[in-house]
Amino acid sequence: MRIYNTHQRKALIEFLQSNSSKAFTIEEIVNSMGGNEISQSTAYRLMTKLVEDGLVHRSVKGNSRSFVYQYISESKCEGHLHMKCTDCGKVYHLDSSTTSRIQEDIKSNSSFEIDNHTILLGKCSLCK
Numbered sequence: 351m352r353i354y355n356t357h358q359r360k361a362l363i364e365f366l367q368s369n370s371s372k373a374f375t376i377e378e379i380v381n382s383m384g385g386n387e388i389s390q391s392t393a394y395r396l397m398t399k400l401v402e403d404g405l406v407h408r409s410v411k412g413n414s415r416s417f418v419y420q421y422i423s424e425s426k427c428e429g430h431l432h433m434k435c436t437d438c439g440k441v442y443h444l445d446s447s448t449t450s451r452i453q454e455d456i457k458s459n460s461s462f463e464i465d466n467h468t469i470l471l472g473k474c475s476l477c478k
């Protein structure tokens with residue numbers, strides 16, 4: 351069974367894009383979109399696809415079993431590293447100058463090249 355609702359997919363992407371600095375659970379997304387715009391099961395199914403397509407990053411929220419989702423564009427995020435908070439699951443974009451500084455530092459110290467898809471784990475200022 352493959353129901354593809356392009357309208358809901360578009361609405362979902364638009365919502366995530368305009369809130370790309372935050373990470374949401376499916377429930378929060380459905381509620382924030384008005385509650386009747388999209389059903390939880392549809393949102394879940396569409397989100398799984400968006401994660402596969404590399405448009406959305408999925409992480410586990412703290413020690414819970416729930417996932418949070420955040421819009422991350424692979425193409426826009428090519429040139430920099432990311433930091434992920436292990437508590438809230440939110441992903442932060444490191445600017446490209448800091449990224450190249452870190453990469454240069456590591457390279458000159460250990461001749462190891464870290465790739466741009468590396469995600470640094472830690473705690474964000476909100477969760478510290």
Ligand SMILES: [Zn+2]
Nearest residue numbers: 426427432443
């Ligand atoms: Zn990024």
Ligand SMILES: [Zn+2]
Nearest residue numbers: 435438474477
């Ligand atoms: Zn956090």
